[in-house]
Amino acid sequence: MLAGKLGIVFGVANKRSIAWAIAQAWHKAGAKLAFTYQGEHLKENVEELAGTFGADTLLMPCDVTKDEDIANVFKTMGEKFGKLHLLLHSVAFAPKEALEGEFINTSREAYRIAHDISAYSLVALARGAMPLMTEGGSIVAMSYYGAEKVVPHYNVMGVAKASLEASTRYLAYDMGPKKIRVNCISAGPMNTLAARGIAGFMDMMKHYEAHAPLKRSCTSDELGQTGTFLASDGAAAITGQVIYVDGGYQIMGM
Ligand code: NAD
Ligand code: 0WE
Numbered sequence: 001m002l003a004g005k006l007g008i009v010f011g012v013a014n015k016r017s018i019a020w021a022i023a024q025a026w027h028k029a030g031a032k033l034a035f036t037y038q039g040e041h042l043k044e045n046v047e048e049l050a051g052t053f054g055a056d057t058l059l060m061p062c063d064v065t066k067d068e069d070i071a072n073v074f075k076t077m078g079e080k081f082g083k084l085h086l087l088l089h090s091v092a093f094a095p096k097e098a099l100e101g102e103f104i105n106t107s108r109e110a111y112r113i114a115h116d117i118s119a120y121s122l123v124a125l126a127r128g129a130m131p132l133m134t135e136g137g138s139i140v141a142m143s144y145y146g147a148e149k150v151v152p153h154y155n156v157m158g159v160a161k162a163s164l165e166a167s168t169r170y171l172a173y174d175m176g177p178k179k180i181r182v183n184c185i186s187a188g189p190m191n192t193l194a195a196r197g198i199a200g201f202m203d204m205m206k207h208y209e210a211h212a213p214l215k216r217s218c219t220s221d222e223l224g225q226t227g228t229f230l231a232s233d234g235a236a237a238i239t240g241q242v243i244y245v246d247g248g249y250q251i252m253g254m
Contacts, residue, residue, distance in 0.1 A: 001232045003030035006081045008073070010036050010062065010125065011090030011142075012046050016192045018142055018223055019090035020049055025224025026231060027053055031086060036062035036073055038091075064091055064121035074128040084132035086231050089125060089141040092118040092194060094157045099198065103155040114156045119163035126171050126182065136179030138231045141168060143184040143242060145250055153199070165242055172240030181239035183230050188217030188246035213248035 007026055011019035012035055023033055033053060037046040039061065050057040058080055062069045077084055094114035098106050122141050129137065145151060146158035147165050165184055172182040189195060189204050208217040226245050229235055244250045 001029040001228060001234075002026055002086070005031040005085040005231070006033075006083060007031045007086030007088065007231070008034045008036065008077060008084060008129070009088045009090070010064065010121075011088065012037065012049060013042055013193050014045050015049060016190075016220075017090065018187060018190060018192060018220065019088055021220035021224045022088055022090065022140070022227035023050075025221075025228045026086060026088075029228045029232070031231070032081075033086075034058035034060065034077060034081065036060050038063055064124065065116055067124070070124050070128050074132065077132055081132070083134055084129055085135060085137050087125060087129050087137065087139045088227065089122050089139065091121055092142070092157065092160070094118070094155070094160065098156045099153055101155075103159075106156045111156055111159075114160040115163055118157065118160040119167055122164055122167050123171065126175065126180075130175065130178065130180065133175075133178065133180050137175075137181070138235070139171070139175075139180065139182040140227055140230050141182075141184045143186040145186060145188075145244075145246065147186070147242075168242070169240040176239060181230075181235065183235075183238060183240065184242045185223060185226055185230070186242050186244045186246060186250065187223055188212070188249055190217065190220065190223075208247055208249055211249065211252060212246065213251065216247045217249070218245045218247060 009019050009023045035046055035050045037043050060073050062073050095110045098110035143161045143165055146154035147161035168182050168184050195201050209215055
């Protein structure tokens with residue numbers, strides 16, 4: 001379904017990362033992928049995972065808070081790939097203390113960091129990718145229900161996800177004339193590194209099992225398949241959307 005497509009993946013930390021699930025699905029569908037990693041501490045992990053796609057898989061460091069890292073990534077992509085069709089944004093961070101107490105106590109700095117890493121980065125990466133997406137493209141970002149309804153303790157991350165979803169719509173408008181589509185997948189809770197250690201995370205899974213129409217959240221394989229659909233030409237008229245892969249939880253009022 002993605003044969004001949006070239007892609008870049010941001011947000012692999014380990015084998016449980018949603019980015020890795022979508023990368024594997026893109027790879028199976030025939031795409032050729034490059035990967036970035038946040039910092040040296042994750043290089044080995046990503047090397048090992050990306051290496052399973054071939055020893056020559058392109059791997060680059062990219063801390064999305066650094067303009068020079070982003071510039072280097074797309075400069076190298078231009079040199080090595082020449083063009084680009086797919087970009088996955090699967091990156092989020094808020095300082096731990098901002099996810100613990102009450103939203104009202106969010107510091108200016110925690111608010112800034114959460115928005116810089118989790119929302120602004122999509123705009124910066126889309127701008128970097130645009131000159132290479134000369135044959136059109138598909139940009140996919142990961143969101144969560146806390147963008148639209150209050151999920152206790154998700155706090156400033158919910159506000160940043162609202163910004164990510166709105167940014168998706170404005171980017172879709174700007175990039176549409178170039179046949180570049182921009183969409184979000186809003187995933188139900190997944191047991192990844194970013195979710196582990198969050199107090200009450202297991203209760204949240206139980207809540208989906210009790211209340212979602214499908215009596216569960218989602219699997220990494222299902223996120224991969226939705227990511228592949230959004231990347232494919234079957235989704236050629238879909239842009240600026242938030243697609244829920246959450247067992248149907250989002251439709252419920254009670
Ligand atoms: P994860 O920890 O595997 O992925 C988060 C990634 O963000 C990591 O690879 C990390 O290196 C990267 N990152 C953080 N700060 C960065 C920076 N400054 N520069 C570059 N990269 C940086 O966890 P995940 O659950 O796979 O999260 C991926 C995405 O999915 C996030 O956007 C998250 O909000 C979203 N999401 C997660 C869930 C869930 O329940 N796990 C549900 C819905 C949406
Ligand atoms: O987007 C996320 C989590 C993203 C995240 C996770 C961490 C943990 C470690 C962002 N920043 C940090 N900072 C850290 O220091 N999710 C959708 C998973 C998640 O996180 C929650 C959730 C859910 C669901 C936090 C509180 C309540 C629900």
